[in-house]
Amino acid sequence: MPEFCGIGLRHPVINGSGTYDAIAARKVFGDELLADFPFSAFVSKTITPEPRAGNAPRRIWETPAGMINSIGLPNKGLEGFLAEDLPQLAELPVPLIVSVMGTSREQFTRLVEGVAEREEVAAIELNVSCPNVHSGLIVGEQPTETAALLQALRPLTAKPLIVKLTPNVADPAAVAIAAEEGGADAVSLINTLKASAFDPATGAPALAAGHGGLSGPAVRPVALQQLRAVTAAVSVPAIGMGGISSGADAAEFIAAGAALVAVGTESFRDPRAGSRIAAELQSGRAEIVPSPT
Amino acid sequence: MNAPFGRRLCAVSEGRDSGGYRVFSLLDHEGPEPLPGQFYMLAAASRWAERGGRPFLPRAISVAETGPAADGIRLDFLIEGVGPGTDRLCALREGDEVWLTGPLGNAFSEPRQASPRAAGAILVGGGIGIAPLAILRRTFAEQGIPLRALLGFRNEAHSGGLELFCASGGDLCPEVRLATEDGHRGHHGYVTDLLLTMLEGDDAQSAVVYSCGPPAMLEAVRSLCAERAVPCELAMESPMACGFGACFGCVVPKPDGGYMRLCVDGPVVRGEQIAEVTHA
Numbered sequence: 001m002p003e004f005c006g007i008g009l010r011h012p013v014i015n016g017s018g019t020y021d022a023i024a025a026r027k028v029f030g031d032e033l034l035a036d037f038p039f040s041a042f043v044s045k046t047i048t049p050e051p052r053a054g055n056a057p058r059r060i061w062e063t064p065a066g067m068i069n070s071i072g073l074p075n076k077g078l079e080g081f082l083a084e085d086l087p088q089l090a091e092l093p094v095p096l097i098v099s100v101m102g103t104s105r106e107q108f109t110r111l112v113e114g115v116a117e118r119e120e121v122a123a124i125e126l127n128v129s130c131p132n133v134h135s136g137l138i139v140g141e142q143p144t145e146t147a148a149l150l151q152a153l154r155p156l157t158a159k160p161l162i163v164k165l166t167p168n169v170a171d172p173a174a175v176a177i178a179a180e181e182g183g184a185d186a187v188s189l190i191n192t193l194k195a196s197a198f199d200p201a202t203g204a205p206a207l208a209a210g211h212g213g214l215s216g217p218a219v220r221p222v223a224l225q226q227l228r229a230v231t232a233a234v235s236v237p238a239i240g241m242g243g244i245s246s247g248a249d250a251a252e253f254i255a256a257g258a259a260l261v262a263v264g265t266e267s268f269r270d271p272r273a274g275s276r277i278a279a280e281l282q283s284g285r286a287e288i289v290p291s292p293t
Numbered sequence: 294m295n296a297p298f299g300r301r302l303c304a305v306s307e308g309r310d311s312g313g314y315r316v317f318s319l320l321d322h323e324g325p326e327p328l329p330g331q332f333y334m335l336a337a338a339s340r341w342a343e344r345g346g347r348p349f350l351p352r353a354i355s356v357a358e359t360g361p362a363a364d365g366i367r368l369d370f371l372i373e374g375v376g377p378g379t380d381r382l383c384a385l386r387e388g389d390e391v392w393l394t395g396p397l398g399n400a401f402s403e404p405r406q407a408s409p410r411a412a413g414a415i416l417v418g419g420g421i422g423i424a425p426l427a428i429l430r431r432t433f434a435e436q437g438i439p440l441r442a443l444l445g446f447r448n449e450a451h452s453g454g455l456e457l458f459c460a461s462g463g464d465l466c467p468e469v470r471l472a473t474e475d476g477h478r479g480h481h482g483y484v485t486d487l488l489l490t491m492l493e494g495d496d497a498q499s500a501v502v503y504s505c506g507p508p509a510m511l512e513a514v515r516s517l518c519a520e521r522a523v524p525c526e527l528a529m530e531s532p533m534a535c536g537f538g539a540c541f542g543c544v545v546p547k548p549d550g551g552y553m554r555l556c557v558d559g560p561v562v563r564g565e566q567i568a569e570v571t572h573a
Contacts, residue, residue, distance in 0.1 A: 024538025024557050028397060030295030053551040057571075060532050060542035062378075064346050067534060071541045074552070216349065217342075268535035269336065269351055271394060272299035 002040075004237060004260055005160035005185045007095050007122050009040040011278040013250065016241050016264030017099040017125060017164065018045040018071065023088050025271065034093055038267070038274030041260075042092050044085070046099040046127045047115070049107050051077035061197045061206040066216025066243065067265060068195045070209035073101065078114050086120055095122035097162065103133045105152045116157035123160035126153070126184075129168075129191050140166040140191075143178035150182025160185040162239065165230065167219075168194050172226045173233035180234045188239035188262065189230060190223045216265040217243040224256050231257025245273065247280025254281075294325045296537075300351075300394040302338060305385045306367065312446075314421065314453025315372045315383040316357070319391055322365035327356045328400030329429035330528050330561040333368065334536040337381050338390035348378035351392065353533040353543075355505070355560070357424035357457055358431065368393075371424035371457055397536045398560045401429050401526055404438060404501040407563070408524045412499040413439035417488050417514055419506025420446050423454025425528050426505055430458065441500075443491070445472040445484025445510070452478075485513040492521050501525065508572035515564045525564040531555045546571070 002012045015038070022042055026033045054074030061068045076084060081098075089096050098121050100111035108126070115121050128140030128149065139145045146163065153161060163179040165172050167190035176187050192213025197206040205211070223242025231238050240258030244250050245266040253261045266273040301323055308317035327333075336342070336351035358369040374383040385391065404411035414433055418426040423444055433440050446452045455471070470487050471479025480487055488502070498521070504514040505528035518525035534540035536556050544552035545559075548568045553559065 018541075019539060021538045021541075024554075028296055028537040028557065029298040032295070032298035036298065054541065054544065056546070057542075057544050057552070058532060059544065060534055060540065062347060062350050062534075065342070065349055067350060069534075069540070069542060074541060074544075265534075268540050269342070269349075270300050270392075271535070271537055271539075 002260065005123060007041065007160070009095070009260070011040045011282065012254070012260045013039060013274050013278040013281070014041045014239065014260055014262050015039045015043050015267065015274060016262040017043045017127065018073070019264035020267050021045065022092055023085060029271065034091070036272070036275055037093050038272050039094060039263070040278070041095045041097055041122070042089065043097045043125060043262070044089060044099055045075060046073050046101045047075050047078055047081045047111065048073060048101055049078050049110055051075065051080055056208040058206065058208050061212070063197060063214065063216070063218060066214055066218035068197055068207060068212040068214050069192070070207045070212030072209070078111055082114060082118065086118060090120040096120055097123045097125055099125040099127050099164070101127035101130050103130055105149060108149060108153055109156065112153050112156050116159050121159065123162060124157070125162040125164055125188060127164050129164070129166040138166070140164070140175060141169050143174045146175050147178040147182040150179055150184050154183030162186040162188050164191055165189040166191045167222060167226055173229045176230040176234045180236050184236060186237045186239065187230060187234065188241065190219065190226050190242045193219055193222065215243065217245055219243050220249065224252060227253060227256045227258055244277065247277050247283070250277050250281045296395050296397055297323050300334070300392045302390045303393045305387055305389045305391060306362065307387055308385055311456050312452035312454070313373070313450035315374065316453065316457060317370055317372070317382070317385050319368045319370070319393060320362050320365055321368050321393065324366070324396060326359055326366055327368070327396035329432050330401040330425050331356055331396040331398050332536070332560060333393050333395035333397060335370070335382060336392045337385060338392055341381060348381055350378070350534045351394065351536070352378040352382065353530070353536055353556070354382070355425040355528060356396065356428060358428045358460070369457070371421060371453055373421045373451070373453070394536060398556055399558070401503055401528070401561050403436070407501045407526060410499055411501045411524065413441070415488070415491060415500045415502045416440060416442040417484060417502060417504040417506070418442070418444045418454060418458070419484055419510040420451050421454060422506035422510070422528070423458050424505070426503065427454070427458045427460070429503060441468040441491070443470050443472070443484050443487045445506070446474070448473060448475040449477060483510070483513070485510060485517065488514060488517055492517060492523060498523065504528070508570050512570035512572055515567070515570055518564055526561050527564065527570065528561050529555055529559055529570065
């Protein structure tokens with residue numbers, strides 16, 4: 001049984017933030033969802049201080065072996081999450097990791113303090129793929145910004161802090177080192193890759209936001225290289241993700257140094273993908289097979 | 294009634310070409326009988342997300358009809374090949390297998406639920422959107438709900454919904470009126486022309502309109518009904534990756550700001566639940 005930052009888990013497969021709405025899934029599939037919950041821990045979608053409606057549609061676009069999304073972090077805000085969603089997520093049979101995102105150190109402080117004091121929350125993931133309103137810089141793209149944020153948040157809680165790394169940098173290992181030095185307990189990677197598509201019918205950007213983030217098997221080799229570079233550079237555990245759709249894929253991420261793996265886009269295709277991948281991983285059917293040339 | 298958790302493999306029991314579209318049936322041994330308006334996520338078990346490429350995501354398809362079958366239920370789908378996913382679904386043949394998740398989403402309501410004074414139903418379908426109205430028509434007919442139907446399509450090559458609709462009970466519907474854009478059958482023009490005429494008639498005020506079709510048609514239906522305070526329910530479509538609330542891709546704007554997910558809060562929406570049906 002894997003242990004992650006002191007949290008005991010049934011198996012090493014969790015979900016990527018923002019890729020599974022357990023509350024909606026329970027309404028659709030009923031309590032069968034709880035009886036065979038696909039993940040060994042549940043990561044919430046990202047919570048922001050105030051409610052967000054998310055981006056205008058069109059929000060998703062299928063690509064070869066993947067998809068681009070620009071959802072825009074719709075959520076109920078911190079107060080709405082704590083009052084309405086957290087009690088329902090606490091009924092899940094697995095530890096809960098809450099993802100938060102702010103646009104300033106003050107916002108992050110409010111979020112971490114609000115979430116950390118709730119005993120239902122096992123760990124906090126920091127989504128740093130957003131600009132700091134003061135500097136205008138994307139926190140997760142700057143080692144100095146990342147280290148400063150962690151130094152501010154670390155004293156607020158003893159609960160594990162996980163930094164979700166963006167892949168849209170030249171050197172993700174430098175950001176991971178900064179996170180570790182700032183006191184992060186773990187890192188998770190990769191977030192989606194910046195991507196665009198154009199509607200062949202109109203020649204206009206396919207997504208209303210103009211661009212979005214690429215996920216799915218298309219990003220897997222990129223994720224593996226970044227994971228390899230990051231795990232070589234830091235000693236805190238890493239959650240590896242990026243296009244995992246089988247036990248064999250998960251085994252590659254573990255070979256590249258991941259302590260846990262996360263499944264995202266594959267859950268859209270198969271609501272029980274997490275359980276399937278965990279079972280494939282444990283059955284030994286997940287040996288890495290050389291790809292055909 | 295909840296959908297079985299996860300996807301399941303179902304075999305194609307039959308398939309046929311119909312008016313430019315493809316109709317195929319799946320044998321489902323596990324799921325509950327779907328309600329009119331509900332949909333499934335479908336992906337062929339082979340030549341789908343293999344060696345990368347497209348199609349990658351499953352496709353959301355409304356159920357067109359259902360009925361008992363050996364050791365389960367039969368699910369009929371009407372497909373127009375318009376891209377890699379629907380092209381692959383059109384190529385399915387008897388014995389092929391399909392990954393299926395569902396039934397998903399909400400359903401059309403009965404006229405009395407939509408409006409206490411409603412006496413009957415007006416079904417307005419366009420093109421491929423006639424599909425969910427076939428199962429709705431049969432269900433209403435079985436319940437003795439009076440209904441009239443207005444069906445429109447571009448031309449013969451987009452008429453597959455008509456055959457399916459007629460198969461749902463030819464003698465149960467006293468009035469089916471057609472409109473075609475090329476004028477080869479029925480009224481030469483839009484199906485919404487027929488709706489306008491009907492809504493200006495004596496008894497239409499006591500009906501509920503049920504509609505599915507292309508976005509421009511749905512918007513015309515929505516606004517015609519809104520102007521006359523006639524309740525309407527629209528089965529809508531939006532790009533959808535998962536079908537169970539996970540991806541947040543399939544949203545439509547609400548009138549008071551914000552968005553609703555069509556997979557879990559739809560696909561059937563009441564006219565007043567949305568600002569408008571956006572269309573190019």
